[in-house]
Amino acid sequence: MNNYLLDFVSKYIEVTEQEKKFLLECAEVTVKFYPKGTVLLKEGQITYKSFMVFRGCIRIFYNIEGKEKTTAFYTEMEGLTPNCANNHKPSEYYIDCLEDCLIASSTPEIEMKFNKQFPRFEIVCKMVSEEQVFRQALEINSFKILNPEQRYIKLQEDRPDLIQRVPQQHIASFLGITPQSLSRIRARLKDKTSSVTC
Amino acid sequence: MNNYLLDFVSKYIEVTEQEKKFLLECAEVTVKFYPKGTVLLKEGQITYKSFMVFRGCIRIFYNIEGKEKTTAFYTEMEGLTPNCANNHKPSEYYIDCLEDCLIASSTPEIEMKFNKQFPRFEIVCKMVSEEQVFRQALEINSFKILNPEQRYIKLQEDRPDLIQRVPQQHIASFLGITPQSLSRIRARLKDKTSSVTC
Secondary structure, X not given: OOOHHHHHHHOOOXXXXXXXXXXXXXXXXXXXXEOOOOEEEOOOOOOOOEEEEEEOOEEEXXXXXXXXXXXXXXXXXXXXXXXXXXXXXXOOOEEEEOOOEEEEEEOHHHHHHHHHHOOOHHHHHHHHHXXXXXXXXXXXXXXXXXXXXXXXXXXXXXXXXXHHHOOHHHHHHHHOOOHHHHHHHHHHHHHHHHHHHO | OOOHHHHHHHOOOOOOHHHHHHHHHHHHXXXXXXXXXXXXXXXXXXXXXXXXXXXXXXXXXXXEOOEEEEEEEEOOOEEEOOHHHHHOOOOOOEEEEOOOXXXXXXXXXXXXXXXXXXXXXXXXXXXXXXXXXXXXXXXXXXXXXXXXXXXXXXXXXXXXXXXXXXXXXXXXXXXXXXXXXXXXXXXXXXXXXXXXXX
């Protein structure tokens, strides 16, 4: 029996035995496996689903004149409600799985039922959203005040796992630079490190 | 008696007479007037306060090598918890009032007391945070995929009030361009509009 949902909720509140049983049952229904390469949402589609990643990495990207422009990654214990689920307009972007993923998907109806049976889940959602507001604010500010090299250094500090697990062309796109610029930045930083350690 | 807090909460839930009385009392204590130019937070300081703007406009800006770099504006019914209140590290940025402002400030202690006396406030906070996640996600994506002219057009569409009320040098900084570039963009767009209407 998978206990991803239980592990997630337990990060925020102490669950009772009854809630535990309920969460394990829900996980059986909502958590599914998506192989690497699965497209969860296409440009032009509307979904009402929210996604919570339990294992793997998903990515948001736009198709701009035939070129992919990556704007976000979501990994373990990170949740995403696509814009189209909020504004009910066709999605402007794609969401795909960069790795084999385990993801819980829910709709407003599922959430409503969930909150009825497990009212404290509202508090969990509040805490998750507050964390997300904080993370996003850091990201917006970093993107606005840092140059590409500084952005890469910050990503290395804040999310070293992303640099290891995500193909470099997506990292470059995420940082707003070309793969060639990213290679130059990496080479420059490597040179700096070696001259310091010599 | 000021009813800003009541108006705000009523946007999200229907309040009872008892809750209404409580909110009016709280507003008397938490909502204060700050004249234009007031600095609410300085770089290097730590605050545990969150701010909710009821009237006016506040701004986040960094001091980068003596130059101000504006990254965000918050106006009526928008809330802000500075990063330092979350990570307990000295603030990397300033917050100031661009206009005369009416702002409610609260601390985690005030919020805890508030939630005890008015438990449904947790749900309001959840809804506010979810809205903020949505708005921020739009902002991050726009900033990453649009060029400066497109960013300005988007700002005109989404927040025409900001363009009217905020000094142009702050708008330029917020868009990641110089005031001169902003003037050129505005002139170009004006030319396009006049040639369409001729």
